[in-house]
Amino acid sequence: MGWIRQFRDKVTVIKLGGSVMEDPEALRHLLVDIVFMETVGMRPIVVHGGGAAISREMAAAQIEPRFIQGRRFTDEAIREIVERVLAGTVNETIAERIEDFGGRAMPLNFSGMNNNVLFGERLKLKDGDGKPVDLGFVGEVTRVDREALDNLTYAGQVPVIPSMCESESGERLNVNADTAATAVAQAVGAEKLIFLSDVNGVRQDKEDPDSLIHSLSAAKAEELIEGGQIESGMIPKVQACLETLNRGVRKVHIIDGRLRHSLLLEIYTNQGVGTEIVGEPG
Numbered sequence: 001m002g003w004i005r006q007f008r009d010k011v012t013v014i015k016l017g018g019s020v021m022e023d024p025e026a027l028r029h030l031l032v033d034i035v036f037m038e039t040v041g042m043r044p045i046v047v048h049g050g051g052a053a054i055s056r057e058m059a060a061a062q063i064e065p066r067f068i069q070g071r072r073f074t075d076e077a078i079r080e081i082v083e084r085v086l087a088g089t090v091n092e093t094i095a096e097r098i099e100d101f102g103g104r105a106m107p108l109n110f111s112g113m114n115n116n117v118l119f120g121e122r123l124k125l126k127d128g129d130g131k132p133v134d135l136g137f138v139g140e141v142t143r144v145d146r147e148a149l150d151n152l153t154y155a156g157q158v159p160v161i162p163s164m165c166e167s168e169s170g171e172r173l174n175v176n177a178d179t180a181a182t183a184v185a186q187a188v189g190a191e192k193l194i195f196l197s198d199v200n201g202v203r204q205d206k207e208d209p210d211s212l213i214h215s216l217s218a219a220k221a222e223e224l225i226e227g228g229q230i231e232s233g234m235i236p237k238v239q240a241c242l243e244t245l246n247r248g249v250r251k252v253h254i255i256d257g258r259l260r261h262s263l264l265l266e267i268y269t270n271q272g273v274g275t276e277i278v279g280e281p282g
Contacts, residue, residue, distance in 0.1 A: 003268040008041035010191035011153060012267070015181035016094070017049035020196050020257035028101075030196070031094070033263035034158060035103035043153035046105075047161045047184050049177030050090040057081045069125055070236070074136040074174045082174045083110065087162040095160045105158040108148075110172060117145040118180060120165035120173060139165050139173025141180055144187035182240050186247040193249050194266070195237055196257030201275030202230060202238065216277045218242050238277070245279040252277045 014034065020026050037044045051072070058065055058081055066073040074082060087109040098105035108117050120141040125133040152159045161184065163177035178195065185193035202224070204211035216224075221238055224230045230238055234254075241252035255262045255274030266272040 004040045007191065007267065009043065011043045011045060011188050012037065012192040012194060013045045013047060013181055013185040013188070013190045014194045014196070014263070015047050015177060016196055017051065017177045018196065018257070019198050021048070021050060022052050023258060026258045029260050030257060030263060031097050032101050033261055035098060035101045036264060037267070038103055038156060038158055045149060045153065045159045045161070045184060045188065046094065047163060047177060047181035048090065048094060049163050050086040053085050053090055054082055057085050068133055068135055071123070071135055071138050071176060072174065074138050076137070079137040079172060079174060083164065083172055087164050091160055091162045098158055098160070103158055104156055105160050106152050108159055108161045110166070115148070116166050117148050117159070117161060118165035118175065118183070119143040119167070120175065121167055122173060137171065137173050139167065139175050141165050141175060141183035144184055146187050149184070149188055178237060178240050182244050185244055185249045190249050192251050192253060192267070193244055194253045194255065194263065195241070197237070197254050198256065198258070200256040200259070200273065201254045202234065204229060206231065213275050214271055216275060218245055218277060218279055221277050241277045245277065250279065
């Protein structure tokens with residue numbers, strides 16, 4: 001009851017993606033958790049990817065995936081698939097299932113009223129020689145329509161946002177879901193940003209689930225990256241957490257989305273089930 005009171009009316013951004021999206025049972029429990037959060041007065045916002053579904057559609061179209069510096073190269077044919085699958089089927093299915101479980105949800109994609117809330121520009125990267133890298137229709141978020149999100153969450157609806165943005169010229173761009181969720185959390189001043197992962201959080205020993213670190217300061221997280229305890233795929237996730245803390249979000253969590261009711265266990269219990277990273281006191 002104390003935790004419910006503490007987080008009432010607070011915004012939590014939840015990033016859905018990875019293997020959680022491919023596990024119907026795990027996804028069901030997560031969406032039920034999100035409905036519970038909204039029911040008891042929290043204001044959840046969902047940002048999602050859909051890489052596996054996109055890859056399946058590309059395989060069916062006999063298009064070979066190509067990744068450059070961790071981003072999916074996106075030409076016009078791939079962008080059509082991303083928009084149709086990610087901003088269409090996946091986005092609307094998540095919203096529909098939230099409604100099936102008793103919640104109210106709003107899919108924020110490019111269809112119908114074009115109620116998109118993410119705006120941006122083409123992502124500009126350089127190779128090892130400092131030359132521009134062509135990623136095609138890949139973008140980064142530069143602006144989030146906070147007013148639209150505030151209006152929805154205050155009305156008791158769960159915004160469901162696909163990781164695509166629109167440029168000033170109306171060009172639709174594919175966006176990394178982690179960075180999209182980070183941009184949303186920063187824009188709305190979220191109390192929490194939660195990354196659903198395939199592991200239970202940051203570990204002292206990456207091979208040992210029992211070595212989970214339940215709470216980390218930003219300084220300690222940087223120390224673990226420099227010391228090599230945090231490595232490979234966890235590094236960009238933790239770095240995104242640190243950047244988010246620097247921009248006003250109070251806590252960032254990394255949890256195993258496959259664990260039944262992991263969202264509720266992380267938010268409404270003393271120890272939680274993942275890793276929370278907190279900023280330095282002010």
